[in-house]
Amino acid sequence: MGRSGSALGSSVYVEINPLRWFGVCAFASQSEATSKQFGGMAHDWDFSTGVCVTAHAPEMKGFLISPFVQMGYQNNHERIAIPIGPGAFYRDGDDHTRRQWLVGPAIDRAIVKNGPRWAVRIARDFGKGPAAEDAHGLYVVGGVIVPLDHPVELAQSFRRFTGWKPPAPNGSASGQ
Numbered sequence: 363m364g365r366s367g368s369a370l371g372s373s374v375y376v377e378i379n380p381l382r383w384f385g386v387c388a389f390a391s392q393s394e395a396t397s398k399q400f401g402g403m404a405h406d407w408d409f410s411t412g413v414c415v416t417a418h419a420p421e422m423k424g425f426l427i428s429p430f431v432q433m434g435y436q437n438n439h440e441r442i443a444i445p446i447g448p449g450a451f452y453r454d455g456d457d458h459t460r461r462q463w464l465v466g467p468a469i470d471r472a473i474v475k476n477g478p479r480w481a482v483r484i485a486r487d488f489g490k491g492p493a494a495e496d497a498h499g500l501y502v503v504g505g506v507i508v509p510l511d512h513p514v515e516l517a518q519s520f521r522r523f524t525g526w527k528p529p530a531p532n533g534s535a536s537g538q
Contacts, residue, residue, distance in 0.1 A: 375505075377416065385416040389434070402444035402452075410436040416468065425471050432464040432485070462489035464501055477519025479507040 373391025380386070394407040412434025419427050438458045446452050466485025473480060487499035509516060 373410070379418070383418045385418060385428070387414045387416065387430075387432075388412070389414075402442060404440070404442045406438070406440045408436055408438040410434050412462075414464075425469060426479075428468045428470075430464075430466065430468055430483070430485070434462050434464075436460045436462060460490050462487055464488070466501065470507055473506075474519045476509075476512065476515040479509070481505050481507045 373389055375387060375389040377385045377387035388411075390409075390411050392407070392409045394405075396403060396405045398404070412432055414430050414432035416428045416430035419429075436459070438460070440456045442452075442454050444452045464485040464487055466483065468481060468483045470479040470481035472478075482502070482504045485501040487501050
């Protein structure tokens with residue numbers, strides 16, 4: 363869960379690694395905004411979907427660096443209604459579908475062994491639209507990865523993360 367980089371709103375990102383060093387992913391995101399302009403209302407919303415391919419290099423000093431290529435479609439819809447007289451409005455609308463490509467690395471590191479990982483994706487947007495034009499197409503997004511391949515190890519990592527220790531096997535308090 364987080365942001366995909368192609369929309370301003372929330373998104374869902376899922377990656378599946380069928381092979382140890384290779385992953386495929388998909389994402390969907392949406393955002394919506396309404397504002398007053400020239401005495402009228404402007405409404406803007408978008409919906410973006412996409413896929414990516416990533417390669418996972420061997421871990422180095424706890425860091426995993428994974429180059430990726432991502433392709434997405436952004437469907438942007440803009441509507442404006444400006445009052446021009448009693449009961450009369452000027453209405454205008456614009457719909458854009460943009461294809462965007464991103465290329466860059468994802469860098470992540472385990473918070474605790476076999477548990478959640480901090481992650482940062484840095485890339486460059488190519489294509490048309492605000493994501494490719496703002497900041498020269500720079501794309502930076504961060505989040506937390508929760509690996510679901512080993513649920514028992516993941517549950518144990520949360521215990522280590524919170525500092526919770528199970529009771530001693532003989533029922534006595536540990537350290538006594």
